[in-house]
Amino acid sequence: MRDIHVSAISDAVKKLCMEANWELESDMLRAFDRALTTERSPAGKHVLQILKENAQLAKTKRIPYCQDTGFVVCFVELGQDVHVTGGPLYEAINQGVSQGYKEGYLRASIVRSPFDRVNTGDNTPAVIHLDVVPGAAMKIMVMAKGGGCENRSKYKMLTPAEGVEGVKEWVIECVRTAGPDACPPLILGVGVGGTFEKSAILSKRALFRELGSPNPDPTLDALEKELLDKANRLGIGPQGYGGDTTAFGIHILTYPCHITSLPVAVTIECHAHRHKEVTL
Structure with missing residues (x-):
């Protein structure tokens, strides 16, 4: 059995939330490059170039790629030999989201109820999907899903x-x-x-x-x-x-x-x- 403290989980989620909003993954950047070589429309090519430049600016200046910083969707693969210590797993993930969105100056886009529409103020709660898998590791996958x-x-x-x-x-x-x-x-x-x-x-x-x-x-x-x-x-x-x-x-x-x-x-x-x- 391997122990993972909730503080390590919160810290990891915080970093993932900020980095996801600031820096597109390399697979996305390669997709822009491929499209720029095949796009025949001048307007379409111009838009692609602007989007690629926007990604570069977001990474360099550490600012959001898009003003809609998304609903955090989190997939967790939890090894069956892992023991989460120090508190509940879901609370740790949401604590990380809260810290990431506050410290990263990312827009809070989540309302506490679909009816009263009052903003929660820190982009929590996340939508969390948990799978138990063999092993003694925990894989955390985060997506900032635009509305x-x-x-x-x-x-x-x-x-x-x-x-x-x-x-x-x-x-x-x-x-x-x-x-x-x-x-x-x-x-x-x-x-x-x-x-x-x-x-x-x-x-x-x-x-x-x-x-x-x-x-x-x-x-x-x-x-x-x-x-x-x-x-x-x-x-x-x-x-x-x-x-x-x-x-x-x-x-x-x-x-x-x-x-x-x-x-x-x-x-x-x-x-x-x-x-x-x-x-x-």
């Missing part, structure tokens, strides 16, 4: 008869209806299978895969490439100005499902795809 693109995320229960073609049509429809409102170029996380809530969680988890990396399942990898090509043929383009780059990537995760069901969740992420992770 505009989150509002364009969708779920649909298809019939099994609609099959893979129905899934394709639904995913592309989600991109089409999101249009410029979700701040493209987009990254889509797609969860297929399981139940209502499982597919939604899968769609969020899929976004943590390195952008540009192949899906380990060859069938899903081919499907992702087909969908990405179709999405980019819509012509929405960077920030809706038209062009070849409507999406940077489409990542799919699947899970077994009931014989009567075909649930599909699509989480839409904008060009401010801010995610960081650490293993304790």
Whole structure:
């Protein structure tokens, strides 16, 4: 059994929240570079260049890449041989979020109730997903999820008869209806299978895969490439100005499902795809 004190967890989450907002991951920067070589629209290319420069400024000046500093979504893989000491795990994570958003001067965007709309003041609470895994380590993955693109995320229960073609049509429809409102170029996380809530969680988890990396399942990898090509043929383009780059990537995760069901969740992420992770 290995002990991990809650102070180490809070400190890690604090740093992840600040760094995620200040510094895009290298996979995102490579996506901008690839798009700049293939984008044919002058307006689209100009937008891509501005977004890349914005990322460089945010990193250099240690300021947020986007004014919407997001809802913190945290996936934790907790080794079954880890003993969290000093307090509750969820409180430690939220303490880290609070410290990160205050010390990093990041906008507080969370309200305590969907009805009274009173801001909590420190961007807590986070949305936390916990998996218990073998081993004696703890992996913490943090995403600062913007509200505009989150509002364009969708779920649909298809019939099994609609099959893979129905899934394709639904995913592309989600991109089409999101249009410029979700701040493209987009990254889509797609969860297929399981139940209502499982597919939604899968769609969020899929976004943590390195952008540009192949899906380990060859069938899903081919499907992702087909969908990405179709999405980019819509012509929405960077920030809706038209062009070849409507999406940077489409990542799919699947899970077994009931014989009567075909649930599909699509989480839409904008060009401010801010995610960081650490293993304790």
